[in-house]
Amino acid sequence: MLDYIWLLPTLPLLGFLLLILTAGHLRKRAVAIIGAGSIGVSFLVALIIAVRFLASGEEYFIKETWAWMAVGGFNAGFNFYLDGLSLVMMLIITGIGFLIHLYATGYMADDPNYSRFFSYMNLFVAAMLMLVLGDNLVVLYLGWEGVGLCSYLLIGFWYTNPENGYAARKAFVVTRVGDTSMAIGLFLLFASLGTLNIQDILHAAEMQWAVGSGLAVAVSLLLLGGAVGKSAQLPLQTWLPDAMAGPTPISALIHAATMVTAGVYLIARTHTLFEMAPLVQTLIAVIGLITLLMAGFTALTQTDIKRILAYSTVSQIGYMFLGLGAGAWSAAIFHLMTHAFFKALLFLAAGTVILSLHHEQNIFNMGGKRKQLPVSFYSFLFGSLALTAFPFTSGYFSKDEILLGALAVDGLGWWLWLGGVMGAFLTSIYTFRLFFVVFFGESGRHDNVKEFGGWNMRGPLFVLMAGSLFAGFMYLPLDIVFSQGEPHEEHHVSALIHGIMIVVPLLGIGIAYLFYGSRKLSTARIMASPFAQRLHTFWFNGWGMDTLYNRLFVNPFLWLARINENDIVDKIYDFLIMLSRIGNRLIVQTQTGYLRWYALTVATGLVFIITLGILL
């Protein structure tokens, strides 16, 4: 059965081909069956493979299919590599992916481009599966770029609105910066180790490189660049909030199952390289910490329901990076898994809210929707609890592990831990701000709304609710994968630290309740001071990162484009043309057409030559 692992990416790819080649001529029902079904079958196959693999007790399993390219000493094949890490990833991708597809069959029901939507979604999942299952970095890179392409296609799915196209381009271009860095990293790896097979690289690097050597630092920095781009971390995080332009199931897919988790996967997969460069590993933790705090503050000020969730994703991926940087590899992957559950849940519930309120996205126009949108209410309740790491929800266990891992880091440990706890505090405030504003208080602009969607949209919500609550009790078979890397000694942390990590989210929920639930406190008082207002604007605009990049990169580029509009490079060639024109005009003067002129020039020339002959 394990041999059938090639079915995993192939099924969604077939679904994509079928849907794209029929070009919308299929009936919607058939499209839904092909689109969601291909992922569903893929998930079943993944489940069976997972059970068989775990039962076999093997450390890893390699399935070689066929060679993609073989040039000289370089071989890259479509070979599948299955171990605990890719097992977890493929289950998340197909499982969560299937639920999102199922939800989308209802969400997109009225869209004229139903078939195109599902074809892109299928390709997205296929590319992501390729990414996590490939046994060499070339196949991983193929999936990596495929994911980038699909995100572009889907963010700009409603392309008739130019702003969506702009957001799609932004996502594509910004992640491209990271991809370029990663590609260079791959070249460097191949140049120094002569192979791109991941396991070979990890072994060879361990043998040949010294810890902290320049090569190790360079390679891991370049790979980190790629991961930072895909996972929307500082300094390349600006694309993710704008990616909200796509349909909501896309946001769920990008944030939960595919795309942004790719960077975390890449670092976890090549963790040996990062262990060779402790400096870069610390950098990962710092990047994660700064990103999670920045995104947390930004999420506090947003009013668009999807943008709040987007910034919370950036912040949660920041936690994963913090875990990776702290060397708590399996904690990071654990958080990736629990995050996939509750973030998919939150996004899908947000989609239901948005559709039920006729495409209203501003949370302050919602209000008091507890009774009218019961399923969304409970989805948001459980999703928010998990997101804020409420005790014994899934998020609690994973965030706990990450924070403890951060605490164990030498030197910076306390700072990382403090920042992470601060982030958890922010998370609980902005999450429950959203929750209280949407579902409590006075009814907003929309009265008497009916909750949108049938069983195909509610079913996934219920499954994800259960996942958000209980996924924390799951066991992930990651011990073998990260066996060398993990700090094995037991942390003896005091009960006080555990207590703080439990109390802080509750504190945040309490504050959110005072401000937005009971309205005992008012934000208007805070906002009265000009400093708070300026800070609010600053945070609202995502710490001015977009403005900064516009100043630094976009405007100079536009300036270059503008002065190049009249072809500054062509000026050289224009000059050449002008020169030959002038020459032509001068020489044409001699062509008078008078015979005597020609005779005179011949005679003069002759005299000249003879004179020369005599003189010299």
Add this chain to the structure above:
Amino acid sequence: MESIPIEHSLILASILFTLGLIGVLTRRNIVFVLMSLEIMLNASGLAFIVGGARWGQAEGQVMFIVILTLAAAEVAVGLGLIIQMYRQFQTVDINVLSEMKG
């Protein structure tokens, strides 16, 4: 017998040649241009003769006969062209034929 010094004959040939050249350059009537050309040819022929006589070589006279033949052929063609030109343009003014200026 007192022979004419070679310098004198060559000076005569040069004067003739220059006269011919000036004729070619200044005359507008194409018949005169052709005649000036003949003078130039004969001037060079004279130079050959003088040279042949001075060094006692036969080639000078041979060259003169060649030039003579050449001139005859050239005049035949040239006069033919002049007749054609007159038919076409009703004139023998050479300045009229400046259509090929750049």
